[in-house]
Amino acid sequence: MSNNRGVVYIGEGKVEVQDIAYPKMETPNGKPIDHGVILKVVSTNICGSDQHMVRGRTTAPTGMVLGHEITGEVIEKGKGVEFLSIGDIVSVPFNVACGRCRTCKEGHTGLCLHVNDDRAGGAYGYVDMGGWVGGQAHYVMVPYADFNLLKFPDRDQAMSQIRDLTMLSDILPTGFHGALKAGVGAGSTVYVAGAGPVGLAAAASARLLGAAVVMIGDFNKDRLEHARKMGFVPIDLSTHDRLGEMIAAVVGEPSVDSAIDAVGFEAIGHGGKEQPAVVLNQMMEVTREGGSIGIPGLYVTEDPGAAEKAAQTGSLSLRFGQGWAKGLSFHTGQTPVVQYNRQLMQAILHGRLNIAEIVNAQVISLEDAPKGYEQFDAGVASKFVLDPHGLLGAA
Structure with a gap:
């Protein structure tokens, strides 16, 4: 043996x-x-x-x-x-x-x-x-x-x-699943939250599916620079707190056809503090009416280390009414x-x-x-x- x-x-x-x-x-x-x-x-x-x-x-x-x-x-x-x-x-x-x-x-x-x-x-x-x-x-x-x-x-x-x-x-099927469930197709404008490996895999998948432009948002400048070298449009979240305005600077309007959350429950907001729902709320803000959001980022039922008490049991402060009002589609879960x-x-x-x-x-x-x-x-x-x-x- x-x-x-x-x-x-x-x-x-x-x-x-x-x-x-x-x-x-x-x-x-x-x-x-x-x-x-x-x-x-x-x-x-x-x-x-x-x-x-x-x-x-x-x-x-x-x-x-x-x-x-x-x-x-x-x-x-x-x-x-x-x-x-x-x-x-x-x-x-x-x-x-x-x-x-x-x-x-x-x-x-x-x-x-x-x-x-x-x-x-x-x-x-x-x-x-x-x-x-x-x-x-x-x-x-x-x-x-x-x-x-x-x-x-x-x-x-x-x-x-x-x-x-x-x-x-x-990570490749997970990124692809996120892009597909976000409705990415020929000519789509796409925003990916997170420039880590899954986010890059999602961006690559969006490009494979025919996206016209793929933007990737992150605070990590090294990861954003690598994303730029790979042909994606980096969105440096440390420079601005209005994501829609940064997207508008790229595509001419403050919204995208498809959004992909490749961050998950340990998301960091401005100021460096954990905000476990910040990415999902941003997705609802910048996805066009009738659009779709793919969520390959991991969310858990128990997070004993969460800063927010509710998040310790997987409960998040979502602006779900915004998503409902815009008729957005969400897809979650294991790929x-x-x-x-x-x-x-x-x-x-x-x-x-x-x-x-x-x-x-x-x-x-x-x-x-x-x-x-x-x-x-x-x-x-x-x-x-x-x-x-x-x-x-x-x-």
């Missing part, structure tokens, strides 16, 4: 790379399964959602192995796995989904009814998402493998483009990755989407993960990709 190491949450602001158990073909409750595979992890990314837990902003327990953005090689498979072979390189949707329940059959794989005893929806290495072991590790087990995993058609081609393909597990990852894979493989460059992917070793978390939390304009076996360096 091979040794295994993984990134473990050990307390507020702290992660360590530790020896962890080699994965077994069983559920978190210890029930044996025959529909899973064990993967040798090729790449696994640090996500902003991981940072929420590491900052102590959720009820995540210490000892949790983190990581829900996983790409790997099949090295073992259960007897019930029919369509995957040993040696296949696959992308793992961050949603753990059975493919058999009502919501999965309807395409809502982020709301699977069978993989989490506490609520709808499961994910690897994430609080309240079913207890599935995370993939910031050398090895990980994936259940319902035939349904969940996306096999890359050619191993050599996949490894040559692995820095792009590693984004298929979460159903399997709806999009195959098409986005093709866009990558055929040169339509240089997503690794757009999110400024930086490859580091698994053992350097704590440094990656620290730098990402400080706001660097990068997406950290962990390379547990040195395979990305070789590629």
Whole structure:
């Protein structure tokens, strides 16, 4: 049996790379399964959602192995796995989904009814998402493998483009979902809140969908400069408190066709204070009448570290009447990755989407993960990709 190491949450602001158990073909409750595979992890990314837990902003327990953005090689498979072979390189949707329940059959794989005893929806290495072991590790087990995993058609081609393909597990489909649900199409004017990796992925997706102009708002000047280099219009929120006027300076009117919230519940307002509803209220303000808002940014049911008492239980001070009066459409929730990852894979493989460059992917070793978390939390304009076996360096 091979040794295994993984990134473990050990307390507020702290992660360590530790020896962890080699994965077994069983559920978190210890029930044996025959529909899973064990993967040798090729790449696994640090996500902003991981940072929420590491900052102590959720009820995540210490000892949790983190990581829900996983790409790997099949090295073992259960007897019930029919369509995957040993040696296949696959992308793992961050949603753990059975493919058999009502919501999965309807395409809502982020709301699977069978993989989490506490609520709808499961994910690897994430609080309240079913207890599935995370993939910031050398090895990980994936259940319902035939349904969940996306096999890359050619191993050599996949490894040559692995820095792009590693984004298929979460942030690229999440950004695409946000753009699609915001109604982005040919000639759209688009505003994206947040110039982090998901915001950049949403902006790239909006461009892929035919947007005429994509603006990205943030306070982080390094991230805004990177967004500018990638061809997006930066909106420096530190210079002005009237977003509509800044948008009007770009498109000639103080509104957009589509808005995307890629920030979530830890949003910062002017003055540097947390305002968990500030982005959503801004979205309603600047989205045109009858327009749509996509909300891929994470919102939680419990936020013990929130400055506002109401926000500690997920309650936000929304100007919902404004959204109602304007007839706006909102779309929230986990992205159903399997709806999009195959098409986005093709866009990558055929040169339509240089997503690794757009999110400024930086490859580091698994053992350097704590440094990656620290730098990402400080706001660097990068997406950290962990390379547990040195395979990305070789590629």
